[in-house]
Amino acid sequence: MGKTAARQPVPARRADAERNIAAILEAGTRLLSADPTASVAEIAKAAGVGRVTLYGHFPSREALVDAVLDHAVSLADAVLGDESIDTLPAPQAMAALLRSSWEILDRHRRLFTAADRVLATERIREHHEAPLRRVERLIARGRHDGDFRLDLPLPWLVTTFFSIIHSAAQERETGRLAAEEAEQVLVKTMLSLLAQPAG
Numbered sequence: 001m002g003k004t005a006a007r008q009p010v011p012a013r014r015a016d017a018e019r020n021i022a023a024i025l026e027a028g029t030r031l032l033s034a035d036p037t038a039s040v041a042e043i044a045k046a047a048g049v050g051r052v053t054l055y056g057h058f059p060s061r062e063a064l065v066d067a068v069l070d071h072a073v074s075l076a077d078a079v080l081g082d083e084s085i086d087t088l089p090a091p092q093a094m095a096a097l098l099r100s101s102w103e104i105l106d107r108h109r110r111l112f113t114a115a116d117r118v119l120a121t122e123r124i125r126e127h128h129e130a131p132l133r134r135v136e137r138l139i140a141r142g143r144h145d146g147d148f149r150l151d152l153p154l155p156w157l158v159t160t161f162f163s164i165i166h167s168a169a170q171e172r173e174t175g176r177l178a179a180e181e182a183e184q185v186l187v188k189t190m191l192s193l194l195a196q197p198a199g
Contacts, residue, residue: 021057023047028068029075033107036114040064062118066127069115073127076104080131090142094194095187097138101131101165102183109169116170128162135161139194148194157194164189 027046031038040061044054058064080100085093105112115124125132136158142148148157168186171177177185 017057020047020049020053024049024054024057024064025068025071028064029072029108029111032065032068032111032114033072034110036110036117038114065114065118066123069111069119069124069127072108072111073131076101076108077130077134080104080134085134085138086141090138090145090147091191091194093138094142094191097135098165098187098190099183102168102186105165105169106172106179106182109173112166112169113173124166125162132158132162142194146196149196151197160193161190164193 024043024047028038028043031043031046040054041051043064044051047054054064058067080097085097087093088096112124136154139148139157139161140154143150143154165186168177168182172179172182
């Protein structure tokens, strides 16, 4: 009886920890998407937990930003899972994917600024592996159908997609790319890059 009673608080503690982690990730996504310099203390306060609790789950700002980025990309990947990506002609599907991706990325561009400050580029890229697999599948289909170029390696074209869309977010953040122009610039740039070379 005594042993059973001793075990009972463990699931409750685990549930509390999971709730705290979810609250921290939600608050981190919200605050860092508004201000890339948001402090750990501000995120803890917004999550309704103490700094000690936050650091118990995420021992550094880098670990916190890493987890928040993973959380945001997972949410974005769920939104991007549109069946039309696999059914529309590849150029139309790419334009639709870029528009959807940009809408999400523009909303969270300051979070990516925060990530750029503390995480290696390769680590940021790793967080995008799931959405980039969708991009790779789409480009491969476009190449098979004769819509996209074959003279450049597929992995390079996927990397270019990743680089262009994140460069657009940086340009948008600095004001060098106007909000009303960003989506159209992205679509034109990527489709012209993917197009079959003339002749």
